[in-house]
Amino acid sequence: MTKMPRATFYFDLGSPYAYLTAERIREVLGDESVAWQPVSLGGLFKCNGRSSWSLGDPERRRAGMAEVQRRAREYGLQAVRWPDPWPSDYLFAMRAATFALRAGRGREFAVQAFRHAFRDGHDLGVPEHVLAAAAAAGLDAGAVGEATADPEIKLALRAATDAAHELGVFGVPTISVAGELFWGDDRLSEAAVAAGG
Numbered sequence: 314m315t316k317m318p319r320a321t322f323y324f325d326l327g328s329p330y331a332y333l334t335a336e337r338i339r340e341v342l343g344d345e346s347v348a349w350q351p352v353s354l355g356g357l358f359k360c361n362g363r364s365s366w367s368l369g370d371p372e373r374r375r376a377g378m379a380e381v382q383r384r385a386r387e388y389g390l391q392a393v394r395w396p397d398p399w400p401s402d403y404l405f406a407m408r409a410a411t412f413a414l415r416a417g418r419g420r421e422f423a424v425q426a427f428r429h430a431f432r433d434g435h436d437l438g439v440p441e442h443v444l445a446a447a448a449a450a451g452l453d454a455g456a457v458g459e460a461t462a463d464p465e466i467k468l469a470l471r472a473a474t475d476a477a478h479e480l481g482v483f484g485v486p487t488i489s490v491a492g493e494l495f496w497g498d499d500r501l502s503e504a505a506v507a508a509g510g
Contacts, residue, residue, distance in 0.1 A: 319346045319508045323477050323487040324423060325354035326410060326437055327403040329381040329393065332427040333498040334486040336390055341505045342488075349420045351410035354485050355403075356474040361483045367400050384498065394434030401438030405461050409443050411470045412460035413452060421450040 320342055324331040338347060358364055366377045378395065385393050406426060413422035426446040429435045435442040440461075444454040460466050477487075481494055488495045488504040495504040 319490065320504060321348045321350050321489040323350050323352050323482050323485055323489070325352060325403060325485045326406045326423065326426050326430065327400050328354060328485045329378075329431050330498045331486040332431040333381065333384055333388065333390070334488075334501055335424055335427045337388060337498070337501060338488075341501050342508060346508070347488075349414065349423055350473060350477070351407050351414060351419070351423070351470065352474045352477045352482070352485065353404070353407055353470060356471065357478055357483060357485075360475075360478045363483070365400060391432050393431050396430050396434050396436040398436065398438070401436050403437055405440050406437040406443045407470055408461040408466050409447060409457050411466050411473070412457055412463075413447065413450065415466075415469070416452060418450050418452055422447055422452060425449040 322334065322338060324335065354365070367374050378393075382393050385391070410419065410423055410426065413419050426437060426443065429442055429446040429449075430437050435445075437443055437446075440458065444458055447457040448454045480489065480492075482489070482496075484496055486496070486498055488501065490504050490507040493507055495501070495507070
């Protein structure tokens with residue numbers, strides 16, 4: 314019998330804060346009990362009329378990047394290597410993540426893709442980089458590439474994003490526990506307490 318997840322982790326592969334969460338969530342919350350749900354951050358921004366801190370004000374961007382690097386050090390992770398460009402267009406990557414979820418390799422793919430981007434500095438806006446992460450996660454790269462053009466996969470990502478928005482998710486990373494939302498990698502411990510971890 315499959316164990317029901319006690320938490321849902323909403324993520325977009327373009328988010329460095331979601332990367333910080335992805336690297337720590339197994340240790341803090343456990344693995345079997347967390348559902349990894351890809352959503353389009355750009356789609357959430359459109360729903361909410363918001364934009365990313367990484368766009369617009371250069372000083373805000375510099376401060377945000379420095380904060381990500383500080384937290385990575387604090388968590389004992391490797392130094393962040395920023396893809397160039399960053400942010401990029403992550404639609405292909407997020408459709409690949411949606412396919413990986415359906416194929417039962419959602420977490421594995423997401424971890425590989427996040428590391429490919431923020432540990433190794435590869436732009437996930439480049440399909441070849443996404444497919445390399447897919448292969449590293451045990452997926453067939455050709456099947457992943459084809460799936461990103463599948464109308465059903467496109468619709469599934471859009472539906473997941475809309476459903477997250479309806480729940481009150483407005484950014485990533487967000488962890489949902491019994492209807493309570495914890496936004497930000499710095500609230501991971503709070504989410505664990507709420508989940509009984």
